[in-house]
Amino acid sequence: MSDQQLRPAASGVPPAASGVSSAPGEVLSVVRGEQNGASGDGGAQAGPEAGVRHLGQSADGGPANSARPSAILAQDLRKQFGSVEAVRGVDLDIAPGEMFAFLGPNGAGKTTTVNMLCTLVRPSSGRAWVGGFDVVAQQAEVRRHIGLVFQESTLDEYLTAEENLRFHAELYGLPRGQVADRMRQVLEMVGLWERRRDQARTFSGGMRRRLEIARGLLHSPRVLFLDEPTVGLDPQTRAHIWGYIRELRRREAITIFLTTHYMDEAENCDRIAIIDQGQIVALDTPAALKASVGRDRVEIRTADDDAALAALKERFGLEATKAEDAVRVYVAGGEEFVPKLFAELGVAIHAVNVARPTLDDVFMSYTGRTIRDAEASSTERALGNPWRRSAQARTRR
C-alpha cells in the first residue's frame, strides 16, 4: 500500500507561502489543510486539501529530486556552549522520504545538531528549516510536524502504553475521532497492541523503545528524529528495532533522521553524514562513501605467489604484498579488477576475495582515527544536553 500513498509535500508550504508572503491567512490555510491530512487514518495519507501540494512518495525514498522542497534544510548551523563550539557550521539538505543517518562518535555534535533541528536548542548562528518551517521563528509548527525519539526514555512508566499514547495525542491535538484508530495502528506496527493496558515500567528496554517510536509516529510527523534509537539495547533487540524502522518506512511516508555511532546501522540509510568535532566531514550514500575511500582489498591465491607479485607490478603497476598464503593488493573498483586479473595476470589463480571498505574505513579515512578512538574524547554528554544531568542517577536505579 505504501507506494501509492499520498502525503503533503514535506514542506506543503510552498516557498512563496511560507516565505516572503506576509498574509497571515495564507499560512493559516496551509496549516489547517495539513492538520486534516496529517492525522488521517491508514498511515498518514492525506486527502486533497486546498493549499497543500501532494507528492507521490516513492518506495525507495531516494535522495532529493531537486524539484521537491527539502524535509530538512540547514545552512551553516552553529552552536556555541560557552567557549566551546559544539557544532561548527553544518549544512544539510534532506529530501522528503529520505532515511538519513548522522554518524559520529559521542561528542561530535550529533545530539546538539538534532536538538537545534527539533527546536530544543537555539542555534548560535545559521538557519534551519524542518518540514519547511523555520526552527527558530516557527517553533510550534516545527514541533507539530516532527516526531522525536530520544536516547533516554521519556515515557511515564506509571502510565500504560495506551495512556502514554493518549497523553501524546492530546498534547498534539489529534482529532478526537481518529485517536483510537491511529493508536491501534502504531501499536500494532511495533507489536505492542496486546500489551497496551500494561504500565510502561513492566516493559523491557526494547519494548519501551518501540513504544516511544510508536508515540513519535502517533501524530503522523513529516520527519521522525531518532537519536541513537538502539543505544543500550542488546544486539537481538537492536535487530528487532531495525526491523520496525524498516517496516515503518514501508508503511508511512516519512523522512527519518537518525543519529548513531553504530556503523552497521548507518549502513541501512539512504545517505550518511559523518560528523566529527562539530563539522560534517563527508556526506553521501553508504556505497559512494565507501567508494570514496578508493580502494578495495583484493586477495588472490595463486599457483605461484612470487610470480603473481611480479606480474602485478609489471602489468598493473600495483604494489602487492604477501599475506599469509595469499597475495594482497589494494585497488579501486575491486570487482571490476578481478576479470582483468584473470585475463592478464598470466599466473593460475585458485581463489579470489574482494573486500569492500567498511564504514569504519570511511570514518578512518575522513577523520584520521577510528570511531572508537574518537569516542574516548567525548564531551557531548556534558555539553549538548542539559537533560542528561541525571544519566548517572538513572543507571543506578
Next chain:
Amino acid sequence: MSTPSPTQRETEPVFAPPRPTAEIAAVRVAGGSLSGDLRAISVVWQRELIRFARNRLRIVTSLAQPVLFLFVLGTGLSTLTRRDVGFDFRTFMFPGVIGMTVLFTAVFSAVSIVWDREFGFLREILIAPVRRSSIILGKALGGATVATLQGVIMLALAGFVHVPYNPLLLLTLVGEMALTAFMITALGLMLASRITEVQSFQVVIQFFVMPMFFLSGAMFPLSGLPGWLTWLTKVDPLSYAVDPMRRAVFAHTHAPAVVQRLMNPGVTWGSWRLPVWFELVLLIALALAMMGVAVWQFARSE
C-alpha cells in the same frame, strides 16, 4: 573522489529560505488554539489523577502523618488543657491538620515535576506544540485536585474530634482546601522550577514546608506570641489558609467564649482582624502571582 558537500549536491536552489518576520503571529494563531490548550491542560490534569489513584501506598502513607499529629500529638497535648471547659483541643487542631495534609500533598505533587525531569517525561511534555502555561496550569490543577482529595479523606475523621458533619461546614472546608491546595501547588511549582535534582527536594521540605507548617497556626493559636514570631507568622501564606478553616470549624462548634478568644484569634494586621473574604482574596492573589512566576520560569528553562 571528493566528497560532495550538501549544498553542491543539488545545484538548483531547492528551497527559498523564508523570511520569518511576518508570519509568526499567524502561526501562533494556528498553534495556540484555545481548544488545543484546554486539551493539554486537561490531559496533564488527568495524568496527575491517574498517578494518584494508582499509587495507593502514597495515599496511605501521606495520611499517616496527619493522623499521628491529630490523634497522638493532639491527644497528648489536650492533657495540658483544662478539661472542665468542655472543649476538645483536637477540635482546635483539626483545621490545622487538614491544612497540613493539603500542604504536604500539594507540595509533593508540584515537586513531582522534578521527578518528571529526572525520568525524562518532562521532555516529552516540553517539546509538545502547546504553551508552557497550559502545561503548568494543568499540573497545578492536577496537584490541587489531588491535595484536595487527600484533604477530603482527612475530613472524614471530623467526627472523632467533635467536628460536626454539617454539610455547609464540609462544603466550606472543601472549598477552602481547594483554594489552599492550588496556592500551595503554585508555590511548589515555582520552587520546582529552580530545583534540578531530586535530592534538593529535602531542602525544600526543610526550608519551606516545615517552617510554613509551624508558622501557620496549625498547631497553636497565633496570639500572644513574641514580636519576631508574630511577624514570621504573618509572612507565612499558609496562615491565611488555616485561619478561614479554623473559623469555619469554630462557627459550627459550641466553644465557650474564653476558648474562642484564646484559640481562634484570627490573623491581625495591626489591630485589624482580617475578615475571611479578605483572606480568601489574598490566597487567590498569591496563587495567581506564584503561578505567573512558575510559568515565567518554566518558559525560560530549556
